[in-house]
Amino acid sequence: MSFSQLLSILVARIRILAWVFFLTVITTTVISFMLPKTYTATTSLVINSKGADPVTGFMLPPASMAGYMATQVDIIQSRNVALKVVDKLGVVNSPIARSQFEKSTKGEGNITDWYADQFLQNLDVKPSRESSVIEISYQGADPKFSAMLANAFAEAYINTNLQLKIEPAKQAALWFDQEIKGLRQNVELSQERLSAYQKEHGIASSDDRLDIETARLNELSNQLVMAQAQTYDSNSRHSQLKRGVESEAPEVLANPLIQGLKSQLAQADAKLTDLSQHLGQNHPQYQAAQEEVNNLRHLIASETAKTSSSVGQSARVSQQKEAEVRTSLAAQKEHVLKFKSQRDEMAVLLREAESAQRIYDNALQRFGQTNMESKSVQTDVSVLNPAVPPLKHSSPKIFINILLSIILGALLAVGIAIVAEVLDRRVRTAEDLMQMLDLPVLADINQSVKKPGNLAGSIGQFFKKVKFNKRDISKYQLLAK
Known part of the structure; x- marks a missing residue:
């Protein structure tokens, strides 16, 4: 299909194009205004991936920024952090939350796990490409609730990060505590053997x-x-x-x-x-x-x-x-x-x-x-910007939706016009005659010659508006011979 054929089809199906285009745009606009508004609150965190240990004072080796930041993102999006958020908000003790859980799951499963999954669905974590900043965003219908959830996830992540840091230290301290008892016994036994030997042979440790x-x-x-x-x-x-x-x-x-x-x-x-x-x-x-x-x-x-x-x-x-x-x-x-x-x-x-x-x-x-x-409470995560209730909703984005509906409506209208033309094929141009009937076209008469008036004038207008195809005329002459 050539461009002229497509253009003739679109001109012929202009009503369908207009109806489909305006219907798509109007429907999208109405739905955008009818959709519930959601608000996105964002908390910014700074990750210190290298520096001095606050307890021992030893310099820590620098971590791989890409892998380290990816690990922190996975920790924030983990179920462990979400469960801490659920516990902090006290969802289990809320009658409204329990009724919503029973209505959605018919009482099956654990309410804490269910709400943890629900919170994770609306959570978005984005690490910065060139810095150590991580943004925690939560999207919800209430701006205050969204800000509270974003801050709750940040706090739960900081606590989890601290827990992951001190848990190995606790296990090591417990192991050292058990081993020190045996080491103390070894010291006492070796000192007793040394003292007994010195006493037996009359040797002082510092005599000459x-x-x-x-x-x-x-x-x-x-x-x-x-x-x-x-x-x-x-x-x-x-x-x-x-x-x-x-x-x-x-x-x-x-x-x-x-x-x-x-x-x-x-x-x-x-x-x-x-x-x-x-x-x-x-x-x-x-x-x-x-x-x-x-x-x-x-x-x-x-x-x-x-x-x-x-x-x-x-x-x-x-x-x-x-x-x-x-x-x-x-x-x-x-x-x-x-x-x-x-x-x-x-x-x-x-x-x-x-x-x-x-x-x-x-x-x-x-x-x-x-x-x-x-027993340390030091962590390498700090809150850069706490989340505040947003004043404007983040979705739906009406202007962007209308702009997309215009583009989508135009494409959909063209597609429906082409489908309608395929289902009901009409002769729109000379090329259609040549393709459909396999007949040569001698001339293309413009529609302006159909206007009524003087016959001589009409004939004159006819010869002025007729476009002769020399190649088809030569073919026709050959056929006539």
């Missing part, structure tokens, strides 16, 4: 006994070195005394008593020699001098023997002392090694006690944090 014992070991080592040197020196002198003449030994020569006795002996010998020149051997003075010399020599020999014996005794004492020091050194080494082993075992017990204490302290700290979080 190991340093004292080590210093004593070093002192015994030095004493052993000195005793060994003294023993070597004593043995050397004793051996030298045995190999040589005792009177020429250094100890004998260094003995002042022996040297004094030797001086007296020299004097006595000189006296005896002088007496021997004047007196005989039987003379009492000679015999007295002789006896004095013999006594001095006996004393010198006795003192020399004593000195020699003292050198040997000193060597034996040095050896004995060296043996005692060596024994004490070995015992001290064993004692130090044993003490080090005890300190190592105590260090293990001390580390176990410190580890148990550290774990207990960390658990106690986390318990304190989670306990505070479970």
Whole structure:
């Protein structure tokens, strides 16, 4: 169908077009004025998706804005939030609400769930594309009720958001409370083992006994070195005394008593020699001098023997002392090694006690944090703009409805005109003759030649208004031949 055919059909069916168009527009306008008015109240919320934790002070990782906002929208539209709204409004206690519920459901089901579903049907939640703002809109017949519902959903969402935040903290605090009892027992048991070990071995946790014992070991080592040197020196002198003449030994020569006795002996010998020149051997003075010399020599020999014996005794004492020091050194080494082993075992017990204490302290700290979080009233949602009763209704939108009815009426009128033409096909143009009868069109006579008047004038007008189709004339001539 060409545009000229469509235009001719529309001109021919102008009455149908007018009736359908005006009927559609008038019907839409009347219905728009008759529809009940609804009011939409909107509450704006700000979502803080990142920042510092109000309890611990730790910086929270930034959340994915798209996924986070979508999650918050789903939470607002959840049944959990709607049930909180129903409970807040006290719908269950309202006789009017109960009668409406029984009338709609015939008493079947739960009134709370039914009203939660009804509220969700009129709820609209829109997150902002480039910000952290969420708009909660509720549509109802009463502007005050719509504003109240929008604010109620915002408040219920904030409470739900806080509940979702503190419920895990409550569970964690309960778990920490149970675990802390076992950790406290571990700390007490490790401390008891450490104290019992220290008491058994006489070790204080902060004493310097190991340093004292080590210093004593070093002192015994030095004493052993000195005793060994003294023993070597004593043995050397004793051996030298045995190999040589005792009177020429250094100890004998260094003995002042022996040297004094030797001086007296020299004097006595000189006296005896002088007496021997004047007196005989039987003379009492000679015999007295002789006896004095013999006594001095006996004393010198006795003192020399004593000195020699003292050198040997000193060597034996040095050896004995060296043996005692060596024994004490070995015992001290064993004692130090044993003490080090005890300190190592105590260090293990001390580390176990410190580890148990550290774990207990960390658990106690986390318990304190989670306990505070479970009692927190801080939330990351704030009301930016609370809903107020709207002054103008949001629907029906009469101007938009009329504009749409004009467009729809025009399309519907054209469609009905075409359907009517299809059901009752008429010849409107030359193209219709060619398509329907398959006949060539020689000329198209304008309607203005049908006007009555002078025949000559009419003929003249006819030839002026006739539009000849040269292509069809040539076809007709060929057919005539």
